[in-house]
Amino acid sequence: MKRILYCSKDDLFTLKDTCPSCGAATTTTQPPKYSLDDKYADYRRKAKEPLRKEAGLL
Ligand SMILES: [Zn+2]
Numbered sequence: 001m002k003r004i005l006y007c008s009k010d011d012l013f014t015l016k017d018t019c020p021s022c023g024a025a026t027t028t029t030q031p032p033k034y035s036l037d038d039k040y041a042d043y044r045r046k047a048k049e050p051l052r053k054e055a056g057l058l
Pocket of ligand 1: 007008009010012019020021022023024
């Protein structure tokens with residue numbers, strides 16, 4: 001089944017693998033599958049680190 005894809009740059013939904021507006025690769029709208037292992041926790045924390053420093057939480 002073809003899933004709806006999303007371009008975060010243009011805030012645009014599409015079925016194509018690349019954005020029709022800016023040509024960038026689109027990302028899926030589905031959240032990652034729930035897992036007790038949480039394989040992406042490290043990546044998620046690293047991605048949010050600058051925002052937390054900005055907010056003075058770190
Ligand atoms: Zn785009």
